[in-house]
Amino acid sequence: MSVTTRRALASAFLLFSLACGEGLPPDDAALPPDAVEETGTTESSLLFGILAGARIRAVENVYLRTGPSTSYASLRLVSIGEQATVVSETPSNGFYRVNVGGQVGWSHGDYWDQVPSLYVNGYALSKDQEKWLRWVAAKTVPRLTGTRAQRLDQAALVSWWAMKEGIWDLGPNRPNPSSNPQSFSICNTSTGDRVIWPLESCNNNGGPWQVGLSGVQVHYHSQASVENMARQLYAREGWSIAQVLDHTARTAGFAAGSVEHSTIVNTANLALRKSWLLRNHGVGFAIQYPQVHQQCVVQGLSWCYGGSHTWNPAYKFASSRAAMTTSVAHIRQHLSNLAP
CATH class of the missing domain: 1.10.530 (Lysozyme)
Known part of the structure; x- marks a missing residue:
């Protein structure tokens, strides 16, 4: 199921869904191929209930940012399939603090999913x-x-x-x-x-x-x-x-x-x-x-x-x-x- 479809479902069904995207800042005007615009629900349907220390995987290309919104600068573009560790289980505007290969930043939860291991x-x-x-x-x-x-x-x-x-x-x-x-x-x-x-x-x-x-x-x-x-x-x-x-x-x-x-x-x-x-x-x-x-x-x-x-x-x-x-x-x- 695509992120677009998930957003539509969340918008239609979740009583508490709130739009949090502010659009891409000027430095992201020219997007790399397959990059996504980080907008979604306040509580991500994929990461709701996630705990600090959990391993997660990017389901689409997504930015790692210096803060919890698209107005913050991009640290890097995380490629689909890359894994990260959740640093804080409490989201801000749908963004989670994560560690990607030793680099800590914020990324929107709609573009990540948990990696099961039990x-x-x-x-x-x-x-x-x-x-x-x-x-x-x-x-x-x-x-x-x-x-x-x-x-x-x-x-x-x-x-x-x-x-x-x-x-x-x-x-x-x-x-x-x-x-x-x-x-x-x-x-x-x-x-x-x-x-x-x-x-x-x-x-x-x-x-x-x-x-x-x-x-x-x-x-x-x-x-x-x-x-x-x-x-x-x-x-x-x-x-x-x-x-x-x-x-x-x-x-x-x-x-x-x-x-x-x-x-x-x-x-x-x-x-x-x-x-x-x-x-x-x-x-x-x-x-x-x-x-x-x-x-x-x-x-x-x-x-x-x-x-x-x-x-x-x-x-x-x-x-x-x-x-x-x-x-x-x-x-x-x-x-x-x-x-x-």
Whole structure:
């Protein structure tokens, strides 16, 4: 898919997409062959959620600049296929600080993609699976409660669930290439599951069916239990429920002051409020772990694994109980290596 097509999709579908390009400065008026103009979304659909230290690859020729906009001077033209290391995970106007062969500068995230390197159950993880697994290691494992071993157990099993459900990938559950699993939500209907937008609340069991990075099933959990978990996980910060919702909305890409952010923080719709608390990575993982453990590890229910699971990536990680056990062990080892 070309960058132009990705931009069109992002513009059409992402509620929080903002144009950030200012045009090329005078010194770039005569572009080298195949050079690109660095304009795109504020949060790159390719690098959203990327962490410092990740390896990335240029998907088109793109400039490395002295600062985070096209008004800054060009340090060099990076050729398609060249690799770099992310220096800072926080973008500015869609530009990331990166190290290309020892030269540090800024480059727009729309022209880079992550280089995957991890394997689970004999399969190479996709770039999105690896990106979010690294994110869980850095952000979610420290947020959970218990010993390090207990936190790794929780994160590994729920990560397996989310991966085999396809939530971390572009697939049936995420038909929009610009989708972000932090705001992911589906509604279960008589004709099957359908993706719903972040502020939409379906009528299935009083709200969305499955949400967030953890793929947690909303209707199994009461409002009180979800709010209690949120308070527990953010006790050291002393955050209120509104502050947890604020953090969750911003993590999902909705800036403070946006309509989406304001609605998430202030909604009186209890189903939407509960679903957004469960979209919080810590709350979602902590709440989902006992459910997945009981259904898949203890009971071995049909939807956990089996030969009928033919969709990608379920067949890789959930074709049998043995595949589940091996996959969870591999995921746990990766998390142990990556987490603080």
